Amino acid sequence: MDKSIxxxxGLTKRYGNFTAVDSLDLSIRKGEIFGLLGPNGAGKSTTILMMLGLSEPTSGAVHVCGIDATVNPIEVKRQVGYLPDDxxxxxxxxxxENLLYTARLNRLSLHEASARVDRxxxxxxxxxxxxxxxxxxSRGMRQRLGxxxxxxxxxxxxxxxxxTLGIDPIGVREFLELIVxxxxxxxxxxxxxxxxLHQVQQVCDRVGIFVAGKLLAEGNVRELSRTLFSANEPYIIEVGIDTETLDGExxxxxxxxxxLAELSQVVSATIHGGILRVGxxxxxxxxxxxxxVDSGVGLTSLTMKEYGLDDIYTQYFEGGETYGKIA
Known part of the structure; x- marks a missing residue:
């Protein structure tokens, strides 16, 4: 999965004084599932249109499957399938019958079209x-057919x-499993x-977070969370302590x-409200x-704190200008 497809x-799209996509650099590898995240108006759809050769960039370049989408959009469309929300x-x-019609439009013979459609x-x-x-x-069936x-x-x-808009939870799970x-x-x-965000976190190898036309972050969820929340403390361990087992002194x-202080990789350790927190x-x-346990303290729980994509997205969205790229 090393080859970029x-x-x-430097992809940029301007409409008058409004910049929809701002100097975008992005590489997506063959066989990868990449999640493009952002609120409405962030520039996601504009970026997709330029990838498909349906909109010309103001500046920069876009290559899909080694093809310049601006110069040769028809060839790009032969290599790329696009599924809109409806x-x-x-x-x-x-x-x-709908699939056979599409197959015939793609110049498949009737025999080949029939076999491929059934498959x-x-x-x-x-x-x-x-x-x-x-x-x-149903809505879910239409998306599967799409x-x-x-x-x-x-x-x-x-x-x-x-x-997955408008699909019931079971249908969403089955659709995402099919994508993977x-x-x-x-x-x-x-x-x-x-x-x-939850659906994207379930299936994507990497994500890119779009805000106001800019790609603010790129990487997998674990790498992004460590960069954002715990540069010096990549691991946060929380231990529940049975306070009834503590001596009075x-x-x-x-x-x-x-x-804990003797462990060179421990950065911090605090105890509050029956919780020992170790960074x-x-x-x-x-x-x-x-x-x-060796100290004689009762241990009731032990968990590793992990930040999810919703935490990461909120952090970048609120920050607005912080850029972090994970190779």
Whole structure:
């Protein structure tokens, strides 16, 4: 997954005095699932339009599958499948008939089109509904059919723009599992544009956070959280202490502090309200637990504090100008 399949260099789009995308540099590797995050108006859709060759950049360059999307947009469209948040189909035709129509538009022979459509319907779990009119499909079924539709031409890249809007929780889980399977098994690169942070965290290898046309952060969730929240303390270990096991003179807690101080990778240690909080440069859960137990203090819980994508997004969105790139 080292080969870049999407390369954006200094990509900028202005509408008069308004800058929709501001000097964007981004590299997405083959087979990667990349999440493009940001509020409405952040520049995500404009960036996607430039990737597809549907909008010319004011400056900068965009290459998809090694093709200049500005110079040769038709060739890019042959390599890229795009699934918007609401897919348009012929409502009076069945799911299979809609896919056959797309396949024929992509110049597949009738025999090849039929075989590929049946295979894709099975892949997205719609084989039982293949003959059903699309007008009777649920929202989740339409999105599955939309995914099959973009896969008809065997794309190297698929771009999904808010693909889970209006789908029930079970349908969302199944759709995301399908996306991951396609990426892992067929090395399809996936660009997922969304503001559903939990869903993105579930499936994406890396994320890019957009605010006001700028890419403020890029990396995987763990790396971004360490950069943002704990530059000196990448690991935060929280230990629940049974206060009833403490002596009245504080000797046990003093022993805990003394033993922790001897560990070179411990940066800080505080005790408050029955919680021992240890900041360290490495995962020292085993050592911390041993020290607490050996001191005679009752241990009721031990957890590693981890920041999620919602914490990261909020931090960058509130900061507004902090840029952090994780290689």
């Amino acid at each position: 999407i390369e954006l260099k 897919v348009g189909f012929y409502e009076h035709l069945s799911g299979r 894709l319907l099975q892949r997205v779990g719609l084989q039982q509904a293949a003959g059903k009119k699309v007008g009777k499909y 995914l099959a539709d973009v896969l008809v031409k065997n794309p190297q890249v698929i771009i999904l723009d808010e693909p 399977a396609l990426s892992r098994e067929e090395q399809i690169t996936v660009l997922l544009s969304s503001h559903h 504080g000797a046990q807690l003093a022993a805990v502090r003394s033993a 360290s440069e490495a995962d020292l859960r085993t050592e911390v637990a041993r020290i607490v």
